[in-house]
Amino acid sequence: MNRHDPATPPRILIVDDEPDLVELIGLTLKRMGIESVGAGTLEGARQELRQKPYAFCLLDLKLPDGNGLDLVEWITQNTPDTSVAVLTAHASIEVAVRALKLGAFDFLTKPVDLTVLRQLVASAIRMARGQPPAGNQLIGEHPTIRELRALIMRVARSQAPVHIYGETGTGKELVSRLIHANGPRHDRPFVPINCGAIPGELLESELFGYKRGAFTGAVSDQPGLIRSAEGGSLFLDEVSELPLAMQVKLLRFIQEKTIRPLGMSQEIPVDVRIISASHRNLQEAVAQGRFREDLYYRLVVIEMSVPPLRERLGDIGQIAPALVSRLTLDRTVTLAPDALSRLQAYDYPGNIRELENILERALTLCEGEVIHGGDIHLRKSERIPVPERTHLHPLPVYLKELEKDRILQALRENGGNKTATAHHLGISFRQFRYRLKKLGID
Template sequence: MSMADSYRAKKHTVLLVDDEPDILELLELTLLKMGLEVDKAGNVREALTKLAAHRYDLCLTDMRMPDGDGLQVVQYIAQNNLDVPVAVITAHGNMENAVTALKAGAFDYLAKPVSLDQLRALVKSALNLPHAAPSSGKALLGTSPAMQKVRDLIERVARSQAPVHISGESGSGKELAARLIVQSGARRDQPMVAVNCGAIPETLMESEFFGYKKGAFTGADKDRDGFFQAAHGGTLFLDEVADLPLAMQVKLLRVIQEKRVRKVGATSEEPVDVRIISATHNDLAERVRQGKFRQDLYYRLNVIQIQMPALRELREDITAIVQHTLDRLRDGSPAQFSAEALHALQGYNFP
């Protein structure tokens, strides 16, 4: 069964919201060819009326309309807890609107002029969202309010394509949080490429991230894909992103904005579809103030922030965490902590 036949069988319906008939027609024709059913609204008021009366599998709205803007549609869906992923269409170069919409709960965005390939990729991701978070062998331990807040955030951002920045001290579970976001999201069956930005020599960064063409430099005896190509369709996890040199930050920002990469030695760019999740144990905002991290890149990476609590902030979870660790290490042998040991651990101010 083709993808279009599959969508027809499931009768997926998309609501398009735009006041320009030519754009509505282009989007409608593309979605109909994908086997989707389409409903249309020409303004914000009509869109909200339709959302209140019908169930949709995706809403795609322009940001500028005669009686308001697409942000009102995003906010209406979020405030009424509608299970509808919503994406916004923004003017080319207006990243501020896109980021604002993502922070408000939008699933993703498209920039004008709309790339039909990017539209198809967005639709596929939106319709691939799980109705419930899949179970996983690994999970964040603890029932404290701080840990529950992290779990709730992970569940919410998993249903979005918005960039996520995870901050926290070393060992606080930043990469585990990133993997849980991926496992609960639309890209769960696609590759997740984890990169330690601090472990790559500056001279190799561009070729490692973007790939290279044969003959681009001494030793380049064949074409090679980079991290972005390897993560195409999936997720790129940039660990210790604060360690990126400023020259690389400029290039990374352009790729995130344009969704295209140019291999070292290539004369043309190629499209890439990746979700960016970043992490660091540094205070990234402070690095911006120090001039060590670009403010525009920080703005693009830090759309949604998750702060991982340190162990000393999880005293009520210490017992569960240390017992889980002991169970993993004891290899079937009977072992447990004494009450005195647990009391000492709960009172310890973990540095």
């Protein structure tokens, strides 16, 4: 196979008809030293792919001239050196699973989490170059982390439901993926469901599926998310957010190991392993009557907890360099001792995810290939304020907020100097002025 040469900078094709999103992703990739090209249609994408080699293609499935799944197939047949990841709305993970079957290597849900995007792109490029995928390891030597690693391996072998408790950004999803990856179901799907992000009225049809004609708009049979994890693991993230009515249905499914899609009369057996997580104390939720006790006992057969980063600050010496190399790909950036000691003197309310954000900013600020203490900004007011439930806003609103925060923050860092800010953000002065106007920033 004609592997992509590590000496040439990787090139990525972003196929989406939403120019703002293409631009945001392009900016993110640019910071990783990756060149990207946007295409708004399937035909435009095919033209690009015929002309130049692309290491990776990020593909929205809904495009003006057709279904992205067709392009996944086309790429598998015509440019097999290009790995593909698909972008889908939260509500259509089943389609994403279909894309995986057609040869896509991963999927990403909208609104796009830029950290997840960076990791996905980095591992796609490593794969394209025939290098082993990095990341996806629970790094750290603190006793609680060593214990957690050992527990993951033990738990992976069992089929018992696991509940993972931990503050936001501590690594709950990473732990659950490791449990799946190290167990007998590793070659079957791992299906994450964010129970807090799917609107209540859609939850039942999303999880349990439906029969064609079950309700207006049900134009074809849908297996539902639970069934799309058949043989694999179902990750119920933020499970404490499940409405009580859904808790009853979930309990039933766990007890019977069958589901009944909307509009169907028979029960369908499903074999999945259940892993759940929450940043809230489930027992407290039970005491307050917000979470069913019987469901609690079904989910929390094995309990694991991921400690907050402030309780294992010593591990930053290992974690930070690993995150930096994951964020940079081609540059070899190191952390100066003063940068490390600054990082180790902070309490991280947002845990490792916050550490990632801090490092990402440091990377955009640092000159040359060393991050110094001065590049590390820890003041809480400077963190990107992503309100807890912004992911419930429509994508354009969410992106606008994100963009606005980013711009304001960059302006602050550059003392209000617009030319410097535009440069810092990697866009032209004209583009910058246009965005200020569009976002209503004075």
